[in-house]
Amino acid sequence: MKPLPPTLRQKKRYVLFRIVPHEAGLDGKQLYYAVYDAISSLYGDFGAAELSMAVVLCEGNYTVVRCRRGSEGMLVTAALTVNRINGTFCALRPVATSGTIAALRRRMPESRPPLPERQAVFSGKEYAVRQRSQEKVDLYGDGIKNQEILYFTQDDMEDI
Amino acid sequence: MAYSDACVFPYPSGDTSVRRFALEAKYMGFDSIVCADGNGGVSGEFYGVRVYRALHLRQKNQNDLVKAMRKCRFKPDIILVSAGDATFNRATLSTGGVGILRGIHDAGSRAFDDVCGIKAAENSVAVDIDLSAIICRRGNPRQKALESFAEILKFQRKFGFPVSISSGASSYIHMRSVEEIVSLCGIFGMEENEVKAALGSVDAIINSPPIIEVIDEAIDEVIPE
Numbered sequence: 001m002k003p004l005p006p007t008l009r010q011k012k013r014y015v016l017f018r019i020v021p022h023e024a025g026l027d028g029k030q031l032y033y034a035v036y037d038a039i040s041s042l043y044g045d046f047g048a049a050e051l052s053m054a055v056v057l058c059e060g061n062y063t064v065v066r067c068r069r070g071s072e073g074m075l076v077t078a079a080l081t082v083n084r085i086n087g088t089f090c091a092l093r094p095v096a097t098s099g100t101i102a103a104l105r106r107r108m109p110e111s112r113p114p115l116p117e118r119q120a121v122f123s124g125k126e127y128a129v130r131q132r133s134q135e136k137v138d139l140y141g142d143g144i145k146n147q148e149i150l151y152f153t154q155d156d157m158e159d160i
Numbered sequence: 161m162a163y164s165d166a167c168v169f170p171y172p173s174g175d176t177s178v179r180r181f182a183l184e185a186k187y188m189g190f191d192s193i194v195c196a197d198g199n200g201g202v203s204g205e206f207y208g209v210r211v212y213r214a215l216h217l218r219q220k221n222q223n224d225l226v227k228a229m230r231k232c233r234f235k236p237d238i239i240l241v242s243a244g245d246a247t248f249n250r251a252t253l254s255t256g257g258v259g260i261l262r263g264i265h266d267a268g269s270r271a272f273d274d275v276c277g278i279k280a281a282e283n284s285v286a287v288d289i290d291l292s293a294i295i296c297r298r299g300n301p302r303q304k305a306l307e308s309f310a311e312i313l314k315f316q317r318k319f320g321f322p323v324s325i326s327s328g329a330s331s332y333i334h335m336r337s338v339e340e341i342v343s344l345c346g347i348f349g350m351e352e353n354e355v356k357a358a359l360g361s362v363d364a365i366i367n368s369p370p371i372i373e374v375i376d377e378a379i380d381e382v383i384p385e
Contacts, residue, residue: 020332020333021333041298041299041302042347073343076340076343077343077344077346077347080295080336080340080343080344081294081295081344083295083296083333083334089331089333089334090333091333091334093337093340094340135183135207136180136183148175149175150171150175150176150177151175151176151177151180151331151332152171152176152177152179152180153177153179153180153183155179155206156177156179156180
């Protein structure tokens, strides 16, 4: 099929999402399937076709999702219902909406080197402690089935 | 207005500590959170967010509910009760001390009627909208939950009882910010001002003045014969 001339093409909007938790380690394909599943589950096939969603960028904890202009609200609402990607608990938090990817790139903070990891024993189990910020601390412990993660704060760690 | 998440499940029920919940709630625009189950006696204010200690009861009949309320070892700021059938809900809404009726979307299509609506309005008991039913469910269960929330909204507009909104989160990942909640509640027709009023209802319930107020000065007055 012959492509549409630029004047007849639909305008696009780009939505920047932050992926939580920090170490989700997702790629664009996994994100695409998760968001597309959320859209088709909430709005049906017709809604999904109307949105014409695509994941255009996936860098660190941030992703940019493209949709048709005027349907950003639908995209954000559907993305809020994403709670699990590829078997791990994840959420997408909307940060900004723009007409260009460049504008959204400016909203993405530069990735910082990871802070040194240490070990801690909590309720008889050994955990790898990773400091996320001044206050946030994540505890990673290996379980029988999968990795157990606890989300604590620096004050909690001082109490332990 | 002070916004509040009406129910979160911290560690050990969930994987996030009370303090971490409070910290995330601060970034998400909340002023307070209600921690149900196993909050380990932690309550107070963390990072500028007020943490309310709640007792979450899942009893099936009225007698067991009253017994459980009496047996409680700590003094909760608010009592949450899981909804049951219509008879149980009517009795629960008339029971003194109950603050929020939760999980109405799981209780069946006839569990909440106009009598429940009137009783909830008379006793200022909030009916909870649990967003985890929209976020974590897919297909038929989510459709039923959305239908149930839309019905609660209709009753609320008619009878004017308080409505609370909770994320039902056992992890901070499942929490949603105030703007995100406005967007999610728009699916079943809740308007922005209604959502914001609902987010402020928990503080209004907890800090409501007592029904009977004792005025000390009146005791000294001599009653004429």
